[in-house]
Amino acid sequence: MQLKIVNSCSPGGSGLGRIGDHVSVVDVHDAFFLPVTATAFDRDRIADLAAGRCAAIRVPDLLPREQCGEVLNALSTVPFAAYGTKRVHPPVLRFGVGVSDHRRDGKVAETYWPALEESNEAWLRLGLSFDPFELCRSAIGAHWPHAVRVGTRDGRTMGAGVAREPNQGFIVHFDDASREFSGKLLDVSLVAQFAFNLYLSVPAAGGETVVWRHRWRPADERHRLPGSYGYSDDVIGEEECFELKPAVGEGLLFDPRNFHAVRPSRDSRRIALGFSLGFADNGELWAWG
Numbered sequence: 001m002q003l004k005i006v007n008s009c010s011p012g013g014s015g016l017g018r019i020g021d022h023v024s025v026v027d028v029h030d031a032f033f034l035p036v037t038a039t040a041f042d043r044d045r046i047a048d049l050a051a052g053r054c055a056a057i058r059v060p061d062l063l064p065r066e067q068c069g070e071v072l073n074a075l076s077t078v079p080f081a082a083y084g085t086k087r088v089h090p091p092v093l094r095f096g097v098g099v100s101d102h103r104r105d106g107k108v109a110e111t112y113w114p115a116l117e118e119s120n121e122a123w124l125r126l127g128l129s130f131d132p133f134e135l136c137r138s139a140i141g142a143h144w145p146h147a148v149r150v151g152t153r154d155g156r157t158m159g160a161g162v163a164r165e166p167n168q169g170f171i172v173h174f175d176d177a178s179r180e181f182s183g184k185l186l187d188v189s190l191v192a193q194f195a196f197n198l199y200l201s202v203p204a205a206g207g208e209t210v211v212w213r214h215r216w217r218p219a220d221e222r223h224r225l226p227g228s229y230g231y232s233d234d235v236i237g238e239e240e241c242f243e244l245k246p247a248v249g250e251g252l253l254f255d256p257r258n259f260h261a262v263r264p265s266r267d268s269r270r271i272a273l274g275f276s277l278g279f280a281d282n283g284e285l286w287a288w289g
Contacts (some may be wrong), residue, residue: 029240033213041253042143050192050279055211055255058244062139062251063198067130072200072271074126075163087229090169090264096123096162098289099185100229106182108153116159132273133160136198137287139251140277144285151186151278151286158186159289161275163200169264171230174216175256177276185278186286192279195256196287197272199246203265209252211260212241235259246272253277 035056038045048054080093084101097119102112137160141148151158177185177193184190197209214236223235236259244252254260256276278286 030213033240033242035211035242035244035254040143041140041251043145046140046144046253046279046285049194049253049255052255055213055242055258056244057253059139059251060247061249063132063135063249065249067132067135068198068200068249070128070130071126071132071163071273074128075200075271078122078126080163080165086227089228090171092170093165093167094162096289097159098162099158100180103180106180108181108185113156119159119162131160132198133275133287136161136196136251136273136275140196140253141285146284148277148285148287151188151288153186155187159275160287161196161273161289163271164274165269165271166262167203167265167270169206170260170262171225171228172212172233172235172259172261173230174259175276176216177278179216186280186288188278188280188282188284188286190278190286191281193255193257194253194277194279195274196277197246197252197274199248199250199252199270199272201269201271202246202248203268203270205266206263207246207265207270208263209244209246209254209260210241210263211244211254211258212236212239214239214259215257216259231259246270 032053033055035058036045036054037058039059041057041059045057049057075095078095080095082091082093085091097115099108099112102109102115137148150160175195177190220231220235223231225232246252275287275289280286
């Protein structure tokens with residue numbers, strides 16, 4: 001991944017030009033608000049992320065290009081659906097089901113479970129020689145004291161993840177299960193939340209992930225777009241941020257409670273496997289889609 005760090009970023013792109021071949025650092029105010037590059041998701045790095053001593057961990061070549069290509073080729077043979085377009089605009093395509101589309105009044109609607117069963121069957125029909133989500137969980141947990149497992153809710157196993165295609169980008173938003181769902185989303189108590197992406201296809205231009213040093217405050221709600229998951233650009237003002245240009249095979253783990261966005265792709269598809277990761281009060285890591 002290429003990296004650019006600046007004082008403030010315009011979500012629409014006017015505050016940042018295209019990233020060059022080198023790292024550019026301008027007036028970084030918070031030494032902890034930085035992405036780190038590592039050869040693996042080691043224990044110390046994950047602990048730093050949970051404690052706020054870094055804002056993201058990226059691991060180049062987490063999965064070999066051959067395996068990424070197998071998943072991408074299989075996904076190219078099936079149609080992608082869209083997240084609910086009233087809530088997610090511009091549209092974001094996905095293969096698989098996410099729990100966010102089945103949130104009703106802060107709870108997980110019963111519609112989630114049959115949709116998840118259909119999603120699991122659709123992934124099996126791809127005929128992959130391996131489970132890409134399991135490989136990603138294994139890579140994240142390789143140096144952690146406990147294996148990374150898929151979370152449960154009321155004893156039922158949640159989804160393992162989805163493939164997302166945000167070619168028109170994600171607008172500015174944050175993700176925090178403790179705020180989005182009443183009570184506990186999983187059967188464990190979470191003290192921190194991460195977002196994980198594994199990139200299968202990236203555009204030559206666009207598709208950058210931008211993360212701001214800004215977490216939700218009650219006053220931010222005046223900037224929320226009606227009926228949307230996201231906010232107007234005004235919510236992040238002149239906050240410090242960093243921008244990451246993804247590469248095929250790279251894994252990214254970051255704190256999604258910071259406001260973040262994805263730039264629109266400008267010449268080809270941007271497809272990534274993604275899931276949420278919860279850090280439980282007993283030190284275990286749990287995934288869900």
